[in-house]
Amino acid sequence: MIPYTLYVAIIIAAFLVFYKTLLQNETFFRLNRYMLLTCMTLAFVLPLIPVPQQFSFRQPPPNLTIPHISTLTPKEDISSTQTDFTLPNVETEVSQTVNKDLFVHWLIYLYWFGVIIFGFNFLLQIVLLLFKAYSKSAILDGKFRIVEIPEDKAPCSFANTIFINPEKYDWETYNQVLQHEKIHIQEKHTFDLLLTELMLIFQWFNPFAWQWRKELESNLEYFTDALMLQKDDIRKEHYQMSLLKVAAPHFPLSLTTNYNQSLLKKRLIMMNSKKSNVHTTWKYFFLLPVIALLICSFNEPFRQNQVNLSTTNVDAKNEVENGLKNTGYWFGTIKNDKVNIHFKNEDDEESNNSSGTTFLVSELGMLPQDKQGTFTVKREAGTMEFTGRFEGNKGMGNYKFLPNKSYLDDMKKEGIDLNTDEDLLVFFMININESYVHMLKKNGFKNLHKDDLIPLAALKVDEAYISSIRMAGLNDLKPGDLIPLKSMNIDKKYIEEIRNSGYKDVTADKLITLKSMDIDGKYIADYKSTNKHRTDGITSNQVNNRTNDGSDEDDDIIAFKSMDIDKSYINSIKESGYANVSNSDLIAIKSMGITQEYIKSIKNSGYPNIEMDDLIAVKSLNLSPEYIKSIKNAGYPNIDIDDLIAMSSLNINAGYISSYKNAGYGQIDVNDMIALKSLDITSELMQQYEELGFKDLDIQEVISAKSTGTTPAFIKSMREKGHNLKSLEKYITLKTVIEN
Template sequence: MMFYALNVALILAGCFLFYKVLLQKETFFPLNRFVLLGCLALSFSLPLIPVPEQWSFRNADNATAIASIVESKQADELPISNTVSTTQSGAAANQTIYVAPVKKESFFKDISIFKGLVWGYWLGVAVFGLNFLFQLCLLLYRSYRSPSIEDGRYRIVELTGDQAPCSFGNHIFINPEKYDWDTYSQIILHEKIHIQQGHSYDILLAELALIFQWFNPFAWFYRKAIEDNLEFLTDNELLEHSDVEKTSYQMSLVKVSAPHFPISLTTNYNQSVLKKRLIMMNAKKSSLNSTWKYLCILPLLLVFISLLNEPVAYGKTTPKTANKPSQLTTIPTKGSWFATIKGSKVKIRFEGEEDKNSNSNNDFDLSEFKNLPQNTTGQFSLTREAGTVQFTGRFDGNVGMGEYNFNANESYVSFLNTEGIKTDKEKDMFVFFLINIKKDFVTMLKSQGYTQLSKNDLIPLAALKVSKEYISSLKAAGLNELSLQNLIPLKALDIDAAFVTDIKNSGYKDVTASKLISLKAQGITGEDIKTARIAKVESNQNANANANKNANANLNANLNANTKGPKGSKGSKGDKNSDDDALESLIAKKAMNITPEFIKSFRDAGYKFTDEDLLAIKALGITPAFCKKFDAVIPNLETENYVSLKALGFTPEEYNSYLKLGFKKLDIGDVMGAKSTGVTPAFITEMRKKGRNYSTIDKYISLKVLSID
């Protein structure tokens, strides 16, 4: 929770600085309100979103990667998030064992100061939560204990003493004896606007955020920014009334502002924001040309997601396994067993003594058992290096049942401790027994240079039957930096030396284990990479030809273009960065199911889109037919125009409906701005009925953005 809270704090700080630097002085107050609330919600939700490993600045947690990779490999098994399945041919065993997911040890796990910080954080949450409830109760008490006047949907509560007016919900709190009639009327009108637009909910959300971000100074600044913008917005709305004169209203603000601040849950008058309000009321209205600033929040949030969020390695999953509940992470050492004999195999289900949901299905060789009791109750056992299982029960034909009890081998436990592998005898040894992790397996791994072993490494490695020959073959193929965490998904995906060689022969020389995992998970082969390279070369040749054609007047420019490649290219063939970029693009296209047929459909229609364009086009479901429809009514569209039009849900019919309104100058930017701000043909028609006849559509956009009727 602490790390989540810190991630939220960083995003909230970034959003506040973004608002402070770029948006605070803009007079698009309704839009600022939307941005502030949206960023507040995103600050708490974005850290919860996992991101693909190739889009993250961090390495994917190994447990998550294994879960998705092995799940795709063995769709018929139980969910791999807590399961490892091993399959062997012949006399070997086919086992499905429940194991704990691989979790990274926290550096702060045993540090008391960190535990103290956690307790301190939750103490702060409790204090601020109680303060919030106290303020809420106090408001409700004042609302119904003080004299009040009903004014339609509004309830005017009369205060006493030197307290500034404020509002909460549909309640307006004011001392009527302090103000003349004109000032009183303006205060009531001001607070009614707060109530009409639901500003109390904004303040409540900001206060709730403070409960969990009390330690973050930027959260306090953020709450103040929300409150200030609400006042700017209300002032702007009030001055639109024909019977409110600006100078008179500003003088009223000076009279009303009081040194005694009301409860923080309310929208209120106070001296601290008075100067800012007066400045904003007299500020020049922002130009629509400055709306580009609002788009900058998107790359900022993407950077935070890539930097802070937990990355995962996605494999191909099937609906069959997508919604199964997760299994238990440990297997009880005592309980009931149920068995079925099939040929040379015995499938045994172990079921916990107390919790019947604690169970495990495992296959054993029939030859491992001696004297199975047939048609009579008896005892038999199964011994492996990790310990012995004593069975009591009987078989009737090929079906048997009874009770079991596992006893760990003390010398085996001592061996693991000597090798520096910390285990829990009660929880781990039965898992080691079922997977049949032998001492020589541990010795083999250490001989390969893996000296820092843990149980969370051993269990999946042994379950996947990672052998000395397998490790050596990968190293011989050129994968010298093989960590234990990489070995698990490599083996789970059946990535062998032949696959490594195939990828290298395709021209991608500097291949790494993580790249191989991504390629295999997406089903990309060396042939796919070769095909992508050919397409890239053809694209560069076309770009070079265009560069030559457009630069006939300058021979040097032609030569330079032929040598360095087209503008925007990221390197020549063989350049590592170029290879990495091409591979990332290929992986992304494969993940999005961008097939050669999909690309050809656009080329046949006369469109030549870049890889980045194709990703956006595929994600939005844009087709050549969609592009052609817009080409018929709007000439000279760019790729990003098609993407924007689709994202906005804009249609050629809507474009024609704007033309019918008589606008002489109407480009794509105009209609997209109108669509995104809700300036529909119906809105324009309504405004014209009110006498607002403009020749350009941007005037109507201004009316909508500024909420002018």
């Protein structure tokens, strides 16, 4: 928990620096809002995303996954036969470990204490706000609830409730305050604040998190101010004066949107600042490399194919992870020439979980049958003493592991640090000999780690295997490469098969990928054969465009295999009229579910020569033959495919088209129809212009009016001020002059 929490804190700090450096002064307040909310959520999600090893700045964990084995707990108390044993010269190390663990535990307790306190405060605020909102009578104004309060506090809102003291303000100020708070409610700003408070519960120790809340609250106020100033009945100077009247030092609860005196100066500056140019939106895209850097820096790396070891030789590692100690219980089963023995700690008597490993009967010597006795297993890492008895093929008793100190010293000389008895115990269980380490070093693996040795020995990666894959051309290998290669049964035969299929310089990582996808030499040969037939009869440039359009051939093979793009699918696309389709387009259309039947249905809808790019666009919009037919029947029988795609992307349907016809506007040009919809112009809006006296409206004038903000409300306000102009075009000009 502590590392994860710190990673979240670092990510929040990085995002905050990014925001304050590049985005804080931009007037894209809505975009900033989404950016702040998204980044706050990403801060908690990003550390959980594993990253491929080749992109990570961290070392990957050992690729080891061990199954658990459940057995019954022995009930016989045989602890009296155990003897004490202490590994010499480890007192200082143990003391340091205990002190470190104690410090970490206290940090964890302190962290969760803070979480509880801030969580309780969060719940208390919600309860108080709900009580305040519903314990008093309220004025209902549509979906808004206005609660009048006697306290001398700044107005605020929570959910759909506005808290205000009406006696403090004149009518104009009171009305503007209500409009301001209604915008907070309409835009659901309470959600932003609740999410931020939840973030602070788990990041209460992080000063950057508190600053994050401050920036989010500021942006919400900037955003609300901007929306207020867009209203035709709001004048900037009057609104700013009302802010000065309302701002008060008596702050309400932090879960509410409220007037904040300390923020007032910044709000006035932002209201009078020049609007950001749309060309500065490029700054937001710089967030992507920041996210990539954070993921590669802090996230847990994983190998492309992790090893799942279920062999009994590696069960010992599971025992250590489960906390298996040097002393405890054993119970076993004899089967043929092997004995499967399960181990259990003395302090786990109430648990039903245990783990085991398998020994040869010859290793154990004479087993005590029907009477108490002892037997031992001696290996280089130490000696395992068993006390107990067998009855038939079942036995139980207690065990004692005696580490071999000289083995510990020998491993240290080889550069293998075994710091605990548990390390020695797992080396004993897997039976890692000093000669095995020498063999690996002789074969070029000089910098060995215990976490590499364990899976290598468990998988029985021997000198013969290493030599065979090197003979097949894999020379530049690391211990971490041998583990997935052996676990996936990648041998000399498979490597040569892949090389003979055309991959002369194939790497270990690529082999692992190919094997994991069940790609063999035959599949590659079939792919190349099909690809060759597709290139017959076309120019070399077309071939290059098809096979080298942004991805290597081996990546295409992997993609083809993963998406089940086979010869029959390729032929079906070819029969549909696309003989020269590129690999990337094949991958795209397969991923989108484009079939021969779908292509036929689109072509039969009036587009027999539709190009592949348009076909992909049509499918991505889920554009059906029924939709095409409805648009054609609505008055566009010869509509171009590009216009059809544009209509679909804007959700223009037959009903929308008919609304204009029913309002008396006849057949509107397809480009004008697209422009009307893109500006959200409805037939009702056009009727509002007609009601103002503008008859025989020109579509282009309406489009210009909407794009410049020359709304019916604006025209009415201008007429009230004496500007009785004769044409809509003149009002558009007036609006442009006022804006500039």
